[in-house]
Amino acid sequence: MSGEIAARDRVIVALDFSDVEAAEKAIWTLGDSVNFYKIGFELVMAGGLSLAEDLVHSGKKVFLDMKLHDIGNTVMHATRRAAKLGATFLTVHAFPQTMRAAVEGRADSDLDLLAVTVLTSWDDNDLKDAGYTTTVPELIARRAAQAEAIGIDGIVSSAAEAKDLRQRLGSKMLLVTPGIRPAGSEKGDQKRVMTPGDAIKAGVDYMVIGRPILAAEDPKAAAEAIVAEIEAAKK
Ligand code: C5P
Numbered sequence: 001m002s003g004e005i006a007a008r009d010r011v012i013v014a015l016d017f018s019d020v021e022a023a024e025k026a027i028w029t030l031g032d033s034v035n036f037y038k039i040g041f042e043l044v045m046a047g048g049l050s051l052a053e054d055l056v057h058s059g060k061k062v063f064l065d066m067k068l069h070d071i072g073n074t075v076m077h078a079t080r081r082a083a084k085l086g087a088t089f090l091t092v093h094a095f096p097q098t099m100r101a102a103v104e105g106r107a108d109s110d111l112d113l114l115a116v117t118v119l120t121s122w123d124d125n126d127l128k129d130a131g132y133t134t135t136v137p138e139l140i141a142r143r144a145a146q147a148e149a150i151g152i153d154g155i156v157s158s159a160a161e162a163k164d165l166r167q168r169l170g171s172k173m174l175l176v177t178p179g180i181r182p183a184g185s186e187k188g189d190q191k192r193v194m195t196p197g198d199a200i201k202a203g204v205d206y207m208v209i210g211r212p213i214l215a216a217e218d219p220k221a222a223a224e225a226i227v228a229e230i231e232a233a234k235k
Contacts (some may be wrong), residue, residue, distance in 0.1 A: 005205060007231040011196075011223060012036040012063050012089075014178070014210035020047045026214055027055070033223040036088070038063040038208055049085070056086035063176075063208070067116055069093035072101035079105030079113070089114050089176070089206075091156060094143035103151045112153035114176055117143040120158050141168060148173055154205070159194035166203030178208040182226055185212045196226050197233035 011034050017023040023043060037055055039048045039062060052062045064087045068075050075092065079102045082090045092102045094115035102113050117140040118127075124135050132139065144155050144165055154174025157165050162177050169175075181193040188211050199207055209226065216222035 007234065008033075008227045009035050009061075010200075010206050010230055011213075011226055012038050012061075012176070012206055012208045013213055013223070014038045014040070014208050015043055015048070015051075016040065016210050016214075018042055018046055020051050023048070023051060026219065027060075029219050030213070030223055031220060033220045033227070034213075035059075036061040036063065036206070038065050038089075040065040052087065053085055061088040062086070063089035063091075063114075065091050067091045067093055068102065069095060069098050072097055072104075075101035076105040079111070080107070083107070083109035083111040087111055089154075091116050092152075094118075094147050094152075094155075096146050096150065099147055099150045099152050112174065114154045114156050114174065115143065115147040115152045116156050117147070120179075140165075144169060144173075157204075158192065159199060159202070159204075160192045162194070162199065162204050163202040171203075174205045175203060176206040176208060177204045178210075180207040180209050180212070180226075182212055182222075182229060186215075196229045200230055200233040 013034050015023045015037050037060060039052050055062050064082050068078055075098050083106055089112050091114045092098050094117045099115060106113055118136050140161060148169060154176055155165055156176050159177055159179045162175055166175060177199055179190045179193050180196055180199055181187055183195050187193055196207060213219050213222045
């Protein structure tokens with residue numbers, strides 16, 4: 001699957017803005033250098049769903065990072081609505097009931113579902129506090145396997161987990177990874193980062209990238225350089 005995706009389509013720009021105008025300005029600046037945008041809670045609270053529809057109508061792809069988790073009926077209907085909107089990716093938490101409901105809501109639409117296994121802000125102590133008796137790596141492996149069995153299309157994985165997950169899951173599941181930093185760029189608050197080239201070599205299909213593009217002096221040039229690095233790594 002990963003071999004068929006064009007380098008430019010593998011870059012997903014995270015629209016981490018608190019207002020639609022700022023996001024629109026960034027989209028306009030990037031022009032045709034990227035084709036895929038991630039919209040999360042912050043922007044959705046500020047009118048980001050209309051922006052998502054506008055992006056879809058203009059031919060861009062949209063990743064709705066909604067991390068759904070609710071009763072099955074609600075997840076099913078919300079997923080169906082996201083598919084109708086024309087989103088390409090939607091995230092759900094990797095609880096079996098939630099994932100099954102999302103798969104039902106997605107039905108035969110073009111929407112791909114991505115499971116969030118364990119949030120990267122959680123460690124073993126957070127799991128224990130929440131009543132779990134597993135470690136983070138154990139729970140990630142368990143939930144990734146459940147996601148695959150249920151019919152989820154991909155996993156949102158940290159750069160650190162990507163290689164192991166790719167080996168466990170084979171080539172069918174998509175791996176979508178944030179925490180990407182081109183060599184020499186600022187890490188910001190990301191601790192374990194990977195370059196775009198190394199991410200491709202680890203088996204990552206799509207990279208979610210925010211600040212290395214949006215905070216660059218020339219965002220379009222930064223995006224083009226990342227696309228070129230991905231292209232080179234694929235050879
Ligand atoms: O600016 P930066 O490239 O770090 O942005 C990465 C994007 O990926 C942000 O939208 C961030 O919320 C998201 N993300 C992340 N780490 C995770 C999960 C999501 O950085 N573990």
